[in-house]
Each structure stands twice: as C-alpha cells, then as structure tokens.
Amino acid sequence: MCKSWMITAAACAAFVMAGSPSPAQTAGGRIPRMADGKPNLTGLWQAFGTADWDLEDHSAEAGPFFQLGAIGAIPPGQGVVEGGEIPYLPAALAKKKENQANRWKQDPEVKCYMPGVPRAVYLPYPFQIIQSQKDILFAYEYATTNRLINMGKPQEAATDTWMGTSNGHWEKDTLVVDVTGFNGLAWFDRAGDFASDMLHVVERYTPLDANTINYEATIEDPATFSKPWKISLLLYRNRDKNARLLEFKCVEYAEQLLYGDLVRKDSK
Amino acid sequence: MNQRIFLWMSTGAIAAMMAAGPLAGQTSVVVAKPDAKAADKSDAKAPTKTKAEAPFAAPKTPWGDPDIQGTWTSDDTWGVPFERPKNFGTRATLTEDEIKAREKAVERSAEFVENGGENHSPAKAQIDAAAKGEAPPAPPQGRYGRGVDSAPVPGHWGEFARRASHQTSQIVDPPDGRLPPLTPEAQAKLDAKNKLRRDPVPASYENWSWYDRCISRGVAGSILPVIYGNGLEIVQTPGYVAIRYEMVHDVRIIPTDGRPHLSSNIRSFMGDAVGHWEGKTLVVETTNLLGDRMAVGVNGDGGPPYSEDLKLTERFTRVSANTVNYEMTVDDPKTYTATWKVAFPITHEPGYQLFEYACHEGNMAMHNMLSTARLEDAKKTSAAPQPAK
Numbered sequence: 001m002c003k004s005w006m007i008t009a010a011a012c013a014a015f016v017m018a019g020s021p022s023p024a025q026t027a028g029g030r031i032p033r034m035a036d037g038k039p040n041l042t043g044l045w046q047a048f049g050t051a052d053w054d055l056e057d058h059s060a061e062a063g064p065f066f067q068l069g070a071i072g073a074i075p076p077g078q079g080v081v082e083g084g085e086i087p088y089l090p091a092a093l094a095k096k097k098e099n100q101a102n103r104w105k106q107d108p109e110v111k112c113y114m115p116g117v118p119r120a121v122y123l124p125y126p127f128q129i130i131q132s133q134k135d136i137l138f139a140y141e142y143a144t145t146n147r148l149i150n151m152g153k154p155q156e157a158a159t160d161t162w163m164g165t166s167n168g169h170w171e172k173d174t175l176v177v178d179v180t181g182f183n184g185l186a187w188f189d190r191a192g193d194f195a196s197d198m199l200h201v202v203e204r205y206t207p208l209d210a211n212t213i214n215y216e217a218t219i220e221d222p223a224t225f226s227k228p229w230k231i232s233l234l235l236y237r238n239r240d241k242n243a244r245l246l247e248f249k250c251v252e253y254a255e256q257l258l259y260g261d262l263v264r265k266d267s268k
Numbered sequence: 269m270n271q272r273i274f275l276w277m278s279t280g281a282i283a284a285m286m287a288a289g290p291l292a293g294q295t296s297v298v299v300a301k302p303d304a305k306a307a308d309k310s311d312a313k314a315p316t317k318t319k320a321e322a323p324f325a326a327p328k329t330p331w332g333d334p335d336i337q338g339t340w341t342s343d344d345t346w347g348v349p350f351e352r353p354k355n356f357g358t359r360a361t362l363t364e365d366e367i368k369a370r371e372k373a374v375e376r377s378a379e380f381v382e383n384g385g386e387n388h389s390p391a392k393a394q395i396d397a398a399a400k401g402e403a404p405p406a407p408p409q410g411r412y413g414r415g416v417d418s419a420p421v422p423g424h425w426g427e428f429a430r431r432a433s434h435q436t437s438q439i440v441d442p443p444d445g446r447l448p449p450l451t452p453e454a455q456a457k458l459d460a461k462n463k464l465r466r467d468p469v470p471a472s473y474e475n476w477s478w479y480d481r482c483i484s485r486g487v488a489g490s491i492l493p494v495i496y497g498n499g500l501e502i503v504q505t506p507g508y509v510a511i512r513y514e515m516v517h518d519v520r521i522i523p524t525d526g527r528p529h530l531s532s533n534i535r536s537f538m539g540d541a542v543g544h545w546e547g548k549t550l551v552v553e554t555t556n557l558l559g560d561r562m563a564v565g566v567n568g569d570g571g572p573p574y575s576e577d578l579k580l581t582e583r584f585t586r587v588s589a590n591t592v593n594y595e596m597t598v599d600d601p602k603t604y605t606a607t608w609k610v611a612f613p614i615t616h617e618p619g620y621q622l623f624e625y626a627c628h629e630g631n632m633a634m635h636n637m638l639s640t641a642r643l644e645d646a647k648k649t650s651a652a653p654q655p656a657k
Binding site for chain 1: 329330331337471472473481482483484501503504505506507508510512516517518519521523527528530534536537538540621622623624626628629634635638639641642645
C-alpha cells in the first residue's frame with residue numbers, strides 16, 4: 001500500500017514501523033515486527049507438501065473414484081515425522097490401520113468436520129493469522145475453522161473441543177502454543193493417524209524470514225503413543241497480489257454423503 | 269426455550285425471530301454468567317446511543333487505530349422487537365412506564381437463567397402434563413411445533429439482557445421502525461422459502477435453513493440477538509480487523525488498508541468485507557454475497573432470501589469501556605423497496621466468553637429429523653390401499 005499515491009511518505013513509514021507485512025514490504029526478508037518488537041506473524045500462510053495425505057513417507061497410489069482420474073489420485077510425499085514413524089502403541093496402530101481402511105467414509109475431513117490441531121496447519125488450504133497486541137487469531141479457510149491463541153495468563157480448557165484450548169507465549173522469536181482440551185475425534189491426516197482425548201500438542205512457530213515460518217509440533221498422548229513425537233514443516237506466506245482468505249464452507253458438499261440415505265428418493 | 273421467549277412474543281415480534289436452530293447440534297454452549305451487579309454502572313441505563321454520556325477517551329491500539337477489541341454480545345437487545353409494533357408509531361424509545369415494565373421483564377429473565385435448568389419449551393410442557401395425568405396443552409402451530417424447535421431447552425442455555433433497552437425496535441430506519449415493503453420478486457421468494465420450511469414431512473436437508481444445516485447465519489444473523497450464542501470477538505492488527513462469531517464458528521477478516529473488494533465472481537455466505545476508519549468508527553462494507561439463500565434477519569433465515577446485489581454497511585463505534593454502538597444499513601433494491609437500518613449496542617460483559625460451537629459436527633438433529641420424516645413416508649405408503657395383485 002505504500003506504493004499508493006494517496007499515502008504520504010510519513011504515513012507509509014509509520015505503517016511499516018507498525019509491522020503490517022504486506023507483500024511489497026516483506027519481499028526483502030526482514031521479519032515484520034509489532035511495536036513491542038515481537039515478530040508480527042499476520043498474513044496468509046500455507047504449507048506445501050502432502051502432510052495432510054499422510055504424515056509419514058508414502059508412495060503415490062490410486063484414489064477411490066476412477067471417475068476422477070488423475071485428479072483423484074494420491075500424490076507421493078516425504079514424511080514430516082521426525083524419526084520417520086509415529087510411535088503408536090500396538091492397539092492404537094491397529095486402530096490407525098482400521099481408520100485408513102475406512103478413510104473415505106470415516107475421515108473427519110470428508111465430513112467437513114473441524115480439523116483439530118496440528119492438522120489445521122497443514123491442510124491444503126491457506127490460513128490467516130491476525131496478530132493483535134494481545135491475543136492471536138488463527139483463521140483457517142477450511143470449514144471456516146478458527147481458534148484464538150490466548151497470550152495472557154494461561155487458561156485451563158473449560159471443556160473438550162475439536163480445536164482444543166490454546167495458550168501461547170513467546171520464547172525469543174518463537175511463538176509457542178500449548179494446546180490441550182481436545183475431544184479426541186479429530187484425525188491428523190487422511191491416512192487415519194489419530195490421537196485420543198488425552199492429546200497434548202505444543203506448537204512452535206519460528207519465522208525464518210519475512211515469508212517463511214518453521215513449524216514444529218510435539219505430540220503427546222500416553223493412551224495412543226509410546227513416547228512423544230514431533231513433526232516439522234515449513235509454512236509459506238502467500239504473496240500473490242490481493243491474496244485473501246476465502247470462504248470454504250464445506251458442509252454443503254458433505255450433506256449428501258452424510259444424509260443422502262435419509263433424503264426422499266424422488267427428490268434427489 | 270424459556271419464558272423470555274413468551275414475554276418477547278407478547279411484544280408482537282415475528283415468530284421467525286425465535287428460531288432456535290440446531291439445538292442438538294451443539295457440543296458446547298455459552299453459559300453467560302448473570303453478573304448484572306458487576307456490569308459497568310455507566311452503561312446501566314444507556315443501552316442506546318441517544319443517552320448523553322460523559323466524554324469517553326476511546327482506547328487506541330499501539331498503531332493508532334481505535335481499539336474495539338474484545339468479546340462483545342448483543343444480549344442487551346434480546347427482547348427488543350426486530351420490527352416496531354405498530355402501536356408505537358414513529359416513537360423510537362420507550363416511555364418511563366414502559367421502561368419500568370421492561371426492567372421487570374429483564375430482572376425476571378435474569379433470575380430465571382440464574383436459577384436455570386427449568387424447561388419451558390412446548391415439548392416439555394407436553395411431557396410435564398402427561399406426567400401429571402393432565403390433558404396436554406395445545407401443540408404450538410407452525411414450525412415450532414415439530415422437530416428440533418420444540419425440543420426442551422434448559423434455561424441455563426439461554427442468554428439474556430442485563431439492562432433494559434430503551435428502544436421500541438431494533439429497526440431504527442425507516443422512522444416507523446418497520447421493514448420497507450418487499451418487491452414482488454422478493455415476496456415470491458419468501459413464499460417459496462416458507463413452503464419449503466413448513467413442509468410437515470420434509471423431503472431433504474434442503475428443507476431446513478442454512479443455520480439448521482450448520483452452514484452459516486450470515487452477517488446479520490450472526491449479530492441479531494437470539495436465545496443463545498450472541499457473542500462475537502474482535503481482534504485487530506495493523507491493516508485488518510477480524511470478527512469471530514461463536515455460533516457456527518463464522519469469522520470475517522476485514523482489510524482496512526484501502527484495498528478493493530474481491531472480484532464480483534467470487535461469492536460467499538459471509539460475503540467480502542472491506543473496512544475503513546471514520547474517526548473512531550469502524551465502517552465495514554460487505555458485498556459479494558451469495559443471493560437467493562439466506563435472509564437479513566434472525567439466524568440468517570428470518571425474512572425473504574436476499575439477492576446477490578445486497579450491500580451491508582456496518583458501523584462499530586466504541587462509546588464507553590464496555591459498549592460499542594452497532595449499526596447495519598441494508599441496501600438490496602431487488603428485495604426491499606427502500607434501504608433500512610438496525611441499530612443497537614453490543615456490550616462487554618464480565619465472565620462472558622466464546623466457546624467452540626461445533627454445530628455441524630454434532631448435528632444429530634438433522635439425522636433424527638430426516639429419519640423421522642422417512643418413517644412418516646413409510647407409514648403413509650403402508651396405509652395406502654395396496655394395488656391389486
């Protein structure tokens with residue numbers, strides 16, 4: 001916006017100082033900062049890669065619907081799990097395999113349910129961070145899901161939810177978000193990876209430059225895993241001109257799947 | 269449901285305003301602590317912008333914008349009719365006596381919620397009567413007599429006004445506080461929608477409102493007060509204001525850096541909002557809405573489906589520590605023969621917070637209603653004379 005003739009040089013300078021990371025200002029690589037010196041993560045972000053297909057290494061394979069041809073196929077991907085494999089307890093591994101076998105019906109993403117954390121971060125949709133001088137809003141395009149990171153005094157989860165209760169703090173330039181209070185219904189990916197309601201996620205968002213965030217999540221759930229494990233991947237800023245978070249309300253696209261057998265036959 | 273609904277009905281408001289929505293679909297509800305005593309005294313008698321207030325130094329963000337951040341609710345306008353009852357004419361505010369009566373009603377409803385847990389829904393009335401061996405009361409007419417809308421709703425689910433609004437209606441323009449006449453086109457759409465909604469044996473999920481289907485309540489429906497879920501939270505950063513609404517977890521990201529609207533080819537339920545600051549007022553203009561679906565009314569379903577030409581202009585002005593005056597001007601010439609405006613305060617209440625409203629995820633009501641409807645179909649088929657073999 002500093003290019004606009006309407007904005008005086010002084011106003012433009014003040015705006016840059018305040019840290020609004022518009023693409024024109026962030027191309028140089030400097031991490032935008034808030035007035036208090038903390039990194040300003042405000043912007044439109046998205047993960048590359050295929051973590052939402054499978055957090056672990058996976059080969060390409062056919063999708064379930066031949067009608068979709070190559071569009072419906074599963075792309076290959078290198079895993080984002082440190083150490084390669086998720087350390088499931090035996091019973092949990094069996095459950096994961098069962099999930100995977102039934103994924104086209106059981107995956108909460110198929111049903112347009114909230115994605116939980118960390119899945120929301122690496123879904124193949126962008127998300128918008130709005131960082132105030134207090135709390136930080138994460139708004140995800142998928143299903144209009146959102147969560148507020150409480151940056152004040154940590155709050156205990158009032159109830160179990162899909163997206164959990166997020167308490168954040170800064171460790172130098174890293175935003176650390178501690179998430180608890182999950183309902184145990186979300187999956188981690190389309191391959192059936194999952195956790196129970198004892199899930200505890202600690203996320204670390206570290207800006208590497210103006211347009212890249214290093215994302216790490218430590219995942220802990222003694223009912224599902226033999227030890228805590230970690231994923232790491234990069235988040236990229238969408239710098240396209242006038243890039244905006246759009247609306248993807250997917251409920252409509254899941255209704256026939258969910259309720260179709262209860263619709264009067266002659267009406268659909 | 270609770271008694272406030274009935275109090276409020278007596279004000280002559282349209283029944284559609286009470287749509288309770290997908291009650292069984294929620295996993296968490298707002299339990300707004302009735303903390304009237306802790307409420308900001310300076311706001312106690314000033315629910316409308318007409319009251320002169322001591323000069324208020326509006327807080328600013330570190331980057332110099334007016335700071336309207338925090339959790340707000342339209343609860344204080346709960347009980348104020350959407351359209352003004354005709355007997356008030358062009359009188360926009362209550363008389364002293366009328367205010368006293370509304371204060372009493374507000375007190376009663378707060379007490380009711382505080383002592384919560386009691387059910388006052390039509391279905392509960394039937395169950396109670398049956399338990400006592402009494403004749404069941406006449407079932408309510410219209411859509412409230414069936415399905416999720418007649419389900420018992422415990423009192424503690426309810427939100428309530430903490431202060432008596434002085435307004436005679438939520439609509440403040442035209443001067444009679446009533447909706448302008450509909451265009452013939454809009455009336456036809458309204459009739460078609462009502463026919464769909466009131467089908468006693470619905471064929472499909474498409475018979476229900478976008479809210480019942482947990483898709484959206486739209487921009488207006490997300491703030492017009494209903495029985496619960498009136499909360500919203502505002503978060504600001506340089507160049508943006510974001511508003512998240514509890515119900516159906518809708519969220520709007522509003523750029524305030526002067527950028528244009530999205531291409532008109534991109535349409536959505538919440539539309540494309542762009543904003544700017546006029547002094548201490550945030551002005552938000554929303555276009556690019558999907559036409560022929562939702563209404564500018566309660567829960568996004570009260571009224572005729574609006575056209576894709578709808579333009580909403582909202583104004584948020586912080587007038588005290590705990591009050592933001594809210595206005596919304598509705599401009600849709602294909603639907604309404606004139607523009608119209610609602611205005612009411614939204615307030616910050618101690619102890620009030622937003623919870624995750626996983627509406628679709630828990631929408632068992634849709635399953636239940638549709639399976640009941642198919643059972644009705646099956647009964648009809650089996651009762652019909654069988655063709656000769």
